[in-house]
Amino acid sequence: MCGIVGAVAQRPVSGILLEGLRRLEYRGYDSAGLAVLEGDTIQRLRRAGKVANLSQAEQDMPLKGFSGIAHTRWATHGKPTENNAHPHMSGSDLAIVHNGIIENFEPLKQQLQSDGFIFTSDTDTEVIAHLVARSVNQGKSLQDAFLETVSHLEGAFALGVLHKDYPNQILASRKGSPLVVGVGIGENFIASDQMALLQVTDRFIYLEEGDFVQVTPDTLVIWDAELKQVDRPVKTFEHSLSTVDKGEFRHFMMKEIYEQPEVVKATLQGRISEKHLLEQAFGSDATAAFDQADHVQIIACGTSFHAGLVAKYWLEDMAGIPCAIEVASEYRYRKHVIPAKTLFVTISQSGETADTLAALRAVKGKVLASLAICNVPGSSLVRESDLCLMTNAGPEIGVASTKAFTTQLVALLMLSIALARRHGLTEAKEAELVQALHQLPVLLLAAVKLNKDIEVLSQDFAEKNHALFLGRGPLYPIAMEGALKLKEISYIHAEAYPAGELKHGPLALVDKEMPVIAVAPNNALLDKLKANLQEVKARGGELFVFAGADHIQPEEGLKVEQMPDVPEILEPIVYTIPLQLLSYHVAVLKGTDVDQPRNLAKSVTVE
Numbered sequence: 001m002c003g004i005v006g007a008v009a010q011r012p013v014s015g016i017l018l019e020g021l022r023r024l025e026y027r028g029y030d031s032a033g034l035a036v037l038e039g040d041t042i043q044r045l046r047r048a049g050k051v052a053n054l055s056q057a058e059q060d061m062p063l064k065g066f067s068g069i070a071h072t073r074w075a076t077h078g079k080p081t082e083n084n085a086h087p088h089m090s091g092s093d094l095a096i097v098h099n100g101i102i103e104n105f106e107p108l109k110q111q112l113q114s115d116g117f118i119f120t121s122d123t124d125t126e127v128i129a130h131l132v133a134r135s136v137n138q139g140k141s142l143q144d145a146f147l148e149t150v151s152h153l154e155g156a157f158a159l160g161v162l163h164k165d166y167p168n169q170i171l172a173s174r175k176g177s178p179l180v181v182g183v184g185i186g187e188n189f190i191a192s193d194q195m196a197l198l199q200v201t202d203r204f205i206y207l208e209e210g211d212f213v214q215v216t217p218d219t220l221v222i223w224d225a226e227l228k229q230v231d232r233p234v235k236t237f238e239h240s241l242s243t244v245d246k247g248e249f250r251h252f253m254m255k256e257i258y259e260q261p262e263v264v265k266a267t268l269q270g271r272i273s274e275k276h277l278l279e280q281a282f283g284s285d286a287t288a289a290f291d292q293a294d295h296v297q298i299i300a301c302g303t304s305f306h307a308g309l310v311a312k313y314w315l316e317d318m319a320g321i322p323c324a325i326e327v328a329s330e331y332r333y334r335k336h337v338i339p340a341k342t343l344f345v346t347i348s349q350s351g352e353t354a355d356t357l358a359a360l361r362a363v364k365g366k367v368l369a370s371l372a373i374c375n376v377p378g379s380s381l382v383r384e385s386d387l388c389l390m391t392n393a394g395p396e397i398g399v400a401s402t403k404a405f406t407t408q409l410v411a412l413l414m415l416s417i418a419l420a421r422r423h424g425l426t427e428a429k430e431a432e433l434v435q436a437l438h439q440l441p442v443l444l445l446a447a448v449k450l451n452k453d454i455e456v457l458s459q460d461f462a463e464k465n466h467a468l469f470l471g472r473g474p475l476y477p478i479a480m481e482g483a484l485k486l487k488e489i490s491y492i493h494a495e496a497y498p499a500g501e502l503k504h505g506p507l508a509l510v511d512k513e514m515p516v517i518a519v520a521p522n523n524a525l526l527d528k529l530k531a532n533l534q535e536v537k538a539r540g541g542e543l544f545v546f547a548g549a550d551h552i553q554p555e556e557g558l559k560v561e562q563m564p565d566v567p568e569i570l571e572p573i574v575y576t577i578p579l580q581l582l583s584y585h586v587a588v589l590k591g592t593d594v595d596q597p598r599n600l601a602k603s604v605t606v607e
C-alpha cells in the first residue's frame with residue numbers, strides 16, 4: 001500500500017526521500033513522487049511505475065531543498081498515472097502526500113469545485129490539498145488550516161504537508177493509517193514505517209491514532225486527537241540494516257524462506273524451557289485472561305488467516321475449547337454473538353491491516369481480552385491489544401508472506417499449549433510438545449534443503465494455467481496457503497480443497513492439464529488421503545505428493561518428494577516449506593516480479 005517519507009534537515013533531502021521510497025517498495029505501489037522546497041518554490045517530480053524511474057528523473061533534474069515529502073502510490077481512486085501520483089498540490093503553494101482513503105471526498109470535491117478550485121487528478125487525496133489551501137487563503141495559519149481540514153475528513157489517512165511559506169517544517173497526522181516519526185540530530189523525519197528511515201536513524205516515535213505532529217530539524221511537537229500537546233516515547237529500533245538487504249539471494253522471498261530455521265529459533269527463544277512453555281512471554285496480564293477464557297475467536301486476513309485455521313485444529317484438539325475463526329473483512333461488518341469469556345486473537349504480520357484493526361476495534365469492551373500475534377513491534381494492532389506475542393521473524397519484505405507465516409504457527413502452537421494446560425494437558429504431554437518445538441529449526445532446515453529437487457519439480461508447472469492443492473486435517477489450511485502462494489507470485493490459478501471434498505465437485509476438473517499437489521505426512525489421515533489420490537489418478541490427473549519417508553511410492557503420473565519425518569504436531573509448519581519453494585521456482589520460471597507481484601501490497605492499510 002502507499003508509502004510516505006518526509007524529511008526536514010540541514011542538508012539536501014532528496015537522496016534521503018528516494019532511499020526511503022526504495023525501502024518502502026515492498027509495500028506495493030504503482031507510481032512514485034516527491035516534492036522539495038527550494039527557496040520559496042516547491043519543486044515536484046512524479047513518475048508512473050518504479051521508484052527507479054523517479055530516481056532517474058531526479059538525477060536529470062537534481063533537487064537541492066532541505067525539506068520535502070515523498071510517496072509511493074498504490075492506485076485506489078484513478079489509474080496509476082503520473083497525474084494521479086502524489087504529492088498533490090493546490091496551486092504552487094503547498095504539497096501533500098496521503099496514505100489511506102478519504103471516504104467523503106466526493107461531497108468535499110463538489111464543494112471545492114463550486115469554490116473555484118480546479119482538480120488535476122482523479123484521486124481522493126487532492127481534496128486535502130485544496131482544503132488546506134482554502135483555509136490558509138482565508139487567513140489561517142498552516143497548522144490551524146491543517147487541523148481544520150483533518151476534522152472534515154472521513155476514512156483512513158496518514159498525511160504529510162509541505163508549504164512554501166513555512167520553510168524547514170512538515171506537518172503530519174495519522175488516523176487509521178500508520179505513521180512514525182524518525183528522530184535524528186539536527187534533522188527529523190516521518191515515514192509509513194521505520195524501515196524507510198533506517199539509513200538515517202534508529203530512533204522512532206510511534207504516533208497514536210489522531211496524533212498531529214509539527215516536524216522541524218530541531219523540534220518535534222505532538223498533539224493528540226484532543227489537541228492536547230503530548231510527549232510520546234522515543235524507541236530504539238533493534239533490527240540491523242542487513243535485515244533489509246537481499247544478501248546473496250536473488251529475491252527477498254527466497255532469503256526469507258531460507259531464514260525460517262533461524263527466525264523460528266528467535267520466536268521460541270526465551271519462551272520455552274527444556275520441557276515447559278514459559279507463559280510469561282504473553283505478558284503479565286495473560287495468566288488471568290488464559291485462566292478465564294473458555295472460547296477463542298481468531299481474526300485475520302490472507303496468509304495470517306491460514307495460520308489461524310491451523311490453530312483452530314490445535315486449540316480444539318489440545319485444549320478442547322471452542323475456537324471460531326473468520327476473515328476480518330467479513331467479521332467487521334456483521335453482528336456477532338460473542339461468548340462472555342472470549343479471548344479475541346488477531347494475527348497479522350504487519351499489524352496495520354485495516355480490516356483486522358477494524359475487527360479488533362469493533363469488539364473493544366465486549367471480549368475478555370484481546371491478543372495480537374504480530375511481527376511488527378509498535379504497530380497499531382500491538383498497541384491497541386491487551387496482550388501481544390511478537391513473532392520475531394524480522395522484517396518481511398517479499399509481498400508473499402513466508403517466514404511470518406511459519407513463525408505465526410509457532411506462536412499459535414505456544415498459545416494452544418498455554419490454554420491446553422488449563423484444560424487437562426498433562427505435564428508429560430506438554431514436555432513432549434515442547435521437545436518437538438526444540439527440534440523444529442533442524443527439521444525446517446532439512447525441508448529447506450529440498451530446494452534443488454523442488455526447483456526441478458517446478459518445471460512441470462510453468463506451462464500450466466491451473467493447479468489443485470489437497471490436504472486433510474490441519475494440513476488442509478497448509479494446502480490453502482500453498483494455493484495462495486502459487487496464485488500470488490506465479491499468477492497461476494490455484495484452488496485448495498480438503499481431500500475428502502474432491503468427489504463432491506472438484507474431481508470434475510481433473511485431467512492431465514490440472515496438476516494436483518498433495519501434502520501427505522504420515523498421520524492418522526494418510527490412508528484416507530491415499531484413497532483420494534487414487535481418485536485423482538483414476539481420472540488421468542498428474543499428482544505431486546509431499547510425503548513422509550517411504551509411505552507413498554512414486555509411479556506413473558505420481559511424483560513423490562520425500563519429506564523429513566516430523567512429529568505430528570509440527571507437520572503443518574514443516575510441510576509449508578516445500579509449497580513456498582515450489583511457488584517461488586514456478587514464479588522465477590514464469591519471470592514474474594517475485595517480491596512485488598502485480599496488484600498486491602505488503603501492508604494492506606485500506607479496506
Ligand code: AGP
Nearest residue numbers: 302303304348349350353400401
Ligand atoms: C500473504 O502472502 C499476503 N500477501 C496477504 O495475504 C497477507 O497475509 C494479508 O494481507 C494479511 O496481512 P497481515 O498479516 O500483515 O495482516
